[in-house]
Each structure stands twice: as structure tokens, then as C-alpha cells.
Amino acid sequence: MIPFNKPYLVGTEGKNIAEVLASNFISGDGAFTKKCSNWLEDENGCYKALLTHSCTAALEMAALLIDINFDDEIIMPSYTFVSTANAFVLRGARPVFVDIRDDTKNINEELIEEAITKRTKAIVCVHYAGVSCEMNKINDIAKKYNLLVIEDAAQGICSQYYGKPLGSISDLGTFSFHETKNIISGEGGSLLVNKPHFVERAEIIREKGTNRSKFFRGEIDKYTWVDLGSSYLPSEIMAAFLFSQLQEAKAITKSRLDIWNRYHKELEVLEEKALIERPKIPSYCNHNAHMYYIILESLDVRNKFITYMKEEGIHCTFHYQPLHYSPLYINKFTDEDKLKPYLPVTRKVADTLVRIPLWIGIDSFQDFIVDKLIKFFI
Numbered sequence: 575m576i577p578f579n580k581p582y583l584v585g586t587e588g589k590n591i592a593e594v595l596a597s598n599f600i601s602g603d604g605a606f607t608k609k610c611s612n613w614l615e616d617e618n619g620c621y622k623a624l625l626t627h628s629c630t631a632a633l634e635m636a637a638l639l640i641d642i643n644f645d646d647e648i649i650m651p652s653y654t655f656v657s658t659a660n661a662f663v664l665r666g667a668r669p670v671f672v673d674i675r676d677d678t679k680n681i682n683e684e685l686i687e688e689a690i691t692k693r694t695k696a697i698v699c700v701h702y703a704g705v706s707c708e709m710n711k712i713n714d715i716a717k718k719y720n721l722l723v724i725e726d727a728a729q730g731i732c733s734q735y736y737g738k739p740l741g742s743i744s745d746l747g748t749f750s751f752h753e754t755k756n757i758i759s760g761e762g763g764s765l766l767v768n769k770p771h772f773v774e775r776a777e778i779i780r781e782k783g784t785n786r787s788k789f790f791r792g793e794i795d796k797y798t799w800v801d802l803g804s805s806y807l808p809s810e811i812m813a814a815f816l817f818s819q820l821q822e823a824k825a826i827t828k829s830r831l832d833i834w835n836r837y838h839k840e841l842e843v844l845e846e847k848a849l850i851e852r853p854k855i856p857s858y859c860n861h862n863a864h865m866y867y868i869i870l871e872s873l874d875v876r877n878k879f880i881t882y883m884k885e886e887g888i889h890c891t892f893h894y895q896p897l898h899y900s901p902l903y904i905n906k907f908t909d910e911d912k913l914k915p916y917l918p919v920t921r922k923v924a925d926t927l928v929r930i931p932l933w934i935g936i937d938s939f940q941d942f943i944v945d946k947l948i949k950f951f952i
Contacts, residue, residue, distance in 0.1 A: 576943065578889040580933040581753045584822040590814035602807030603790070606814040613820045614749075614764055618742040622767040624780050624806075625813060629728045629750030629763035631806045633661035636724050636746045636765065638779045638802055639772055642667045646695040650726075651681040652898040653920045654700045658726050659897055667695065668907060671898045673917040677854040678702065679927075682919070683711040690715075696722040699744075704756075704864035705855060706735035709743045716744075724748070727766075731757050732827045734860040741766045751816055756830060756862055757823055759816035762808055779803040827862050829934045834863035836937075837930060840944045841868065849951045866930045867893070873925040879950055880928060886946045890928050896920050 594600055607625050614623035626632045642648075644666035650658055652671035659669045672689050675682045679702040686697060697716055699707040707725075716723045723744035727733075730740035731749050741747025746769075751762035767776050777787040783803030788794045808816075819826070844850045851869035855861055870876045876892065883890045897903055898915050931943065 575884075576888045576931055576936070576939050577933075578891050578929065578931050579754050580935065581758055582826065582934040584818050584826075586818040586821075587815045590818050591811055594810045594814045597810075600810050602809055602813075603787075604810040604813070606810050606817050607808070609817050610764075610813050610820060613817070614766065617823075618739040618747075618766055620742050620747070620766040620768050621770050622773045622776060624765045624767065624776055625808050625816075626763045626765060626780070626806045627808045627812070628657075628761050629726075629748050629752070630657040630661065631804075632748035632763045632765040633657055633724075633726065634664065634804070635776060635779050635806055636748065637661045637665045637667070639746065639776055640696055640722050640724075642695060645693060647691060647693040648696050648698055649681075649686055649689050649694060650698040651700055651920070652896040652915070652917055653679060653702070653894050653923060654726065654897065655728070655894065656897065656900075657728075658698055658700055659903075662696075662698070663906075668693075669897065669903070670694070671896075671915050671917060671920075673919050674702075674923065676919050676923075678705050678707070678856065679923055680705065680707040681712075683708040683715070686712065686715050687719075690719055690721070694719065694721060696724055698724045698726055700726040700728075701730040701733065701740050703853065703867065704730045704733040704740070704862040705853070706730070706733060706740055706859040706861075708856075709735050709738075713744060722746075725766075728752075728763075729755065729862075729864040731755070731862065732823055733862040733864075736858050737860075742768055745769050746772065751819075756826055756864055757816070757819045759808070759812045759819065762812050762816055775801065780806045826934065830863035830932065833932055833934075833936060833940065834866050836940055837866045837932070837944070840940075841947070844868075844948065844951055847951075863932070866932045867927050868930065869923070870926045870928060876926055876928050882950050883946065888931065888943055888946060890930055892924075893927055893929060894924060896924050 642665035646667045648662045725747040727741035728750035733740045747766035749764045751759040783801045786797040789797035
């Protein structure tokens with residue numbers, strides 16, 4: 575079976591981990607954590623990049639940072655991973671789901687304004703497949719209504735919007751380094767702090783609500799509990815692994831783009847025959863080839879396609895189930911007088927999108943994959 579994903583190692587991860595083990599310091603915020611943070615700050619131009627043990631943790635930190643209160647409303651797409659909503663629901667907020675664009679599968683910026691109420695606190699935009707949301711329009715809306723903007727850039731490292739790195743364009747941004755992402759550490763994430771007034775409190779939240787970071791910098795003679803927080807630090811072992819990956823981030827991105835572009839070129843014939851839709855990349859976005867997907871005619875066709883590809887030894891998979899159709903959302907936020915929102919593009923994409931294997935080293939299998947894929951339709 576050709577797997578859907580295969581984690582890529584650059585080759586120096588073991589050396590870095592051995593260095594950590596030899597140092598006798600394997601908990602968080604050591605030398606490799608600082609190297610990773612410095613790299614992220616330099617590449618993204620943010621005021622502070624704080625490593626976390628997951629992107630979920632980074633989103634939870636963002637929710638704490640913006641002081642979510644009970645019944646605050648957070649505008650976001652329904653077509654996203656559950657962590658996007660969970661981080662804010664945990665603080666008592668209500669997710670307000672907006673439909674996505676048919677082209678990029680990102681939140682439809684033209685529908686955001688009508689979803690704003692007096693309870694709205696923030697907009698969370700998800701850069702699907704490493705392709706940017708329309709950030710200028712989203713930031714303009716946020717400014718007009720005095721809202722905060724958080725970028726869920728879990729899939730977006732090394733992607734850009736008009737030359738600006740994703741995750742660095744709004745108030746706060748988050749990355750994921752899960753093994754399914756482009757740059758990996760098994761698990762792992764980062765919070766990008768793009769406004770200076772958030773920096774000090776972000777450090778406190780990350781350190782269980784204490785001013786421990788100031789203590790270690792020698793700025794105070796003892797540390798104590800000063801705010802809400804939790805334990806969001808990754809270990810030095812994770813950071814050592816991640817630093818190897820970050821050092822090769824540009825090469826990794828280029829290799830993935832080569833694979834992505836090859837799929838895109840070879841499958842053009844199917845789109846010309848109206849048998850599939852290929853990804854659409856706006857001119858303002860330089861994407862990172864996080865995934866290659868196609869849109870099929872219906873749920874039935876997609877199910878048959880996935881089964882056929884599996885029988886041919888190729889693992890393809892669908893993606894998110896819409897959050898507004900989830901049992902938790904229906905039970906917690908929907909009552910008899912208020913039906914779940916009608917999001918037609920979200921529903922269509924959830925039923926018809928299928929992802930094709932894309933990982934560094936798959937090059938020798940691509941002819942086989944494309945050949946089998948085309949034979950399903952022609």
C-alpha cells in the first residue's frame with residue numbers, strides 16, 4: 575500500500591537529540607527551543623514565537639490571551655479541525671460558523687460581516703492546505719468592528735499572502751508540527767505573537783500562569799502565580815527534532831511543490847473533461863504544497879474512488895466532517911428554535927473532496943498513482 579503520508583526525516587534529528595540527552599536537560603525552554611523560536615521569529619517577522627506541544631495548545635493560549643468570556647462569539651469556518659473550535663469553546667465561547675469559498679476552501683470573507691453581533695469577539699481564519707485566506711479584507715472587517723483576528727495556520731508554514739508569511743498577518747497566529755504537516759516534530763506547535771502588548775502575558779500563560787520566564791532571565795528574584803495558564807511547553811527532545819526540520823524548511827517546501835506541480839499538470843486532462851476540479855491558487859498566495867486534493871462529482875463517486883484506489887494499493891482519504899453537523903455542536907449550541915446553519919459550500923466540499931498521497935520520496939510512485947487515478951475516470 576502506498577501510504578497517504580510518510581514522515582520525512584532530514585537526517586540530523588538523531589544528532590540533535592543525542593546532544594540534548596548528553597546535556598542532561600530535556601525539559602522545555604532549553605537551547606534548541608530558543609533556536610527554533612529565533613528561526614520562527616526571523617522567518618515570520620513576529621514579535622515572539624513560543625513553541626508549544628501542539629497547535630491545539632497554541633490555539634488555547636490564543637483564547638486565553640484575548641480574554642474569552644462566557645457567551646462570546648467567535649467567527650470561524652465549519653470546515654476545519656475540531657481544535658479550531660475547541661480552544662474557544664473551552665473558555666465558554668460560542669462558535670459562529672461561516673461558509674467557505676468554493677475556490678480556496680477558506681472562510682468566505684464576503685459572509686463574515688453579516689455574522690457579526692454585539693457578542694462577537696474575534697475572527698479565526700483557517701488557511702486551508704497552506705493557501706491564504708483573503709487577509710486584507712478580513713483585517714479591514716476586524717478593524718471596523720474592533721475585533722481580533724487569529725490565524726489558524728496549522729497547515730501554512732512557509733506559505734505567503736502578498737509576500738507576508740501566513741501566521742504573521744493578524745494579531746496572533748498558530749502553526750502545527752504534527753507528523754502529517756510539512757515541517758514536523760511528531761507532535762508540536764507554535765504561537766506567533768504579532769502585537770507587542772501580548773508578548774509578556776503569552777509567556778505567563780505558557781508557563782502555567784507564572785512569571786517563571788522573567789525569573790530565568792534574571793528580571794525578578796522569584797516567580798509566582800500571576801494569571802491563568804497551563805503547561806504548554808514542548809520538551810527539548812521535540813525542539814531538537816524540530817530544529818533539524820526548520821533548517822531544511824525551504825528545501826522541504828521546494829520538494830513538495832515539485833510533487834504538487836506534477837500532480838497538477840498530469841491531472842489537467844481530467845479537469846478539462848469536467849471529471850474533477852483541481853485546487854485553485856489565487857495570485858496573491860505562494861503556497862507550500864501542504865496537500866493535493868481533487869473535488870469529485872458526488873459523495874457516491876468519492877466513496878467508489880477511494881475504494882478503487884485502495885484496491886490498487888493507493889491510500890487516498892477524505893478530510894473534515896463539518897463541525898456544525900457534529901454531535902457536540904448540535905447538542906450544545908442548537909435547539910429546536912434554531913437549526914444548524916446552512917453552509918452549502920461546506921457541505922459540498924465535505925462530501926466531494928479527496929486527498930491524494932503527497933510526501934517527499936513519493937516521486938517514483940507518482941506515474942503509477944496518476945495512471946490509476948486517470949483510469950478510474952477514463
